[in-house]
Amino acid sequence: MSRFLCILAALLLASYGTAFAVDAPVQIQDQGTNSEALIMFVLFVGITLGITKWAAGRTKTTKDFYTAGGGITAFQNSLAIAGDYMSAASFLGISSLVYVSGYDGLIYSVGFLVGWPVILFLIAERLRNLGRFTFAEVAAYRLSHGPVRTFAAIGSLTVVIFYLIAQMVGAGQLIKLMFDMDYAYAVIMVGVLMIVYVTFGGMVATTWVQIVKACLLLTGATIIAIGVMSEYNFSFEALFAKAVEVHPKHLAIMGPGTLVSNPIEAISLGIGLIFGTAGLPHILMRFFTVPDAKAARKSVFYATGFIGYFYILTFIIGFGAITLVSTNPDYVLKLGDIALKGGNNMAAIHLSHAIGGDLFKGFISAVAFATILAVVSGLALAGASAIAHDLYANVFKKDMASEADEMRVSKYASLGLGITAVVLGIAFEKQNVAYMVGLAFAVAASGNFPVLLMSLFWKGLTTRGAVWGGYVGLGVAVLLTILGPTVWKDTLHMGDPLFPFKNPALFSMPFAFIFGWLMSVTDKSECAELDKAGFESQKVRSETGLGAEAAAVH
């Protein structure tokens, strides 16, 4: 194992070396910046490989692999949750949204955050009390496991794949830009590191990589925000006044603009963001890593604090970029227009250079890269547990698989997902994948979440209802996204969209509930009676945690 890691580290460095040697002559002006970023990045990879080696020694059982043995503290888990949520897409994407549209960026941040209280109030502790490794176990708790866990695993994998595509393509483009590395090399490197973290270190490594990255990201974003504010004597009024003066939209950036122009679109977006968060498998699995319901609750509270703080920082960063980046010919394509060199997603990266020079830019670039690595690892682990624990061990082997077999399958699954992510990342290089994260949220809100919610709170839900509701919700969410403006018109260029809204959740989520209800109340089977009969005992365990202690003891 350790020899393998050494060889891998050497290979990575070598591939870096070659990539640089090849690209070096054309990219002379950026050389200085790259070497700083490179050193910090290599440092991060070194540390995380060290963590993985340590974690590998502590990953003996499936429980270690999926949930770090349930031994993560509430505070550590909150950082890991925040880390999962603060993806490169939120850091670079939302700060860039603020940079381009001002206030509208805040609307997104608020929507992303408001999902967390809802998860805490309705889902978190019940999930901890009922499940061991995956949310599928919870959704299927009193239902027939085979069909329901098959659905939940497919729902998880769908979300994971869409999310992974968005992250991989983002990673490839970012690395290409920051380190002058070939796109395919970059995607392969992310895939290889992800596979190593997950297959060798399991949840222990995935969690600690996420924690390290969350600390780095929060520190980096705090420094940028302080740097911005110190330029304006810590007066928001002065910062905003300068931003209004230099931004082409002037005063319009200080209030809601065109981003949320249509009320139905706005509500649909909000529903997708709030309930989607409660259906993301890589987020839900984090509640199984803490010892009990109490720790699960606390971790949501701290995580909400970290994420809220982070979004306030991205807002300051976006405005800082308006005043300090858009006015500097080194960063914009041409003065007077805010379009940035390397694309508007570079707003935070350019700002870090404006504030702290090459060294700091190197640090922030490495942090952005670390962010992607940590997020894709969490996704891969969530996908691997759906394949190995739900599909293989439960559905295929009827819970008769040995511990060793399940471990082996979970490692193959991680490897398979890593390869899939790389292949899709390369295949989608030239596509606009911005809608993929939205699609992941829509599927989570329309498939996973309704089934989980009905299973927990509605006695009448039967296996047939859960399966129908889940697949119909998932299918409608995907279908409406494809027929909507982002895919039909902007990606496929098929003319006017057949479905007028970018965000389908408002329409697709009710389908899941309606079909879940209809197919349950008309279900007169023997299985349906058993499903309903199990509700009381499920409720007792979900409310009291009785029976769940065994799962929590290390």
Next chain:
Amino acid sequence: MTRVPVDHERNQHIINNPKYAELTSKRNAFSITLSVITLVIYFGFIFVIAYHKEILSAQLFEGSVTTVGLPVGVLIILSAILLTGIYVRRANSEFDDLNREIIKEAHE
């Protein structure tokens, strides 16, 4: 068709415990109230954005560039943190105490 095995006798014992009814009704009422507050705050914000943008675009004070929308946005972020804090505080003390008693009595 696999299902989780159930200890019916113990469950019935818990369900018959009045403290269990107290815990579930109090905790559920509390979490539903807080969820509704969260959703009202958020969708209220979205409705204002959709129908009355000018409220958020108004000047915060005479001659300011800062608009009403900024503190409102920040307050909504803080309210999310505050609401989770309120829930965790009560759940980790009052509700958990009650829960411990129920579990203790279930083993008797």
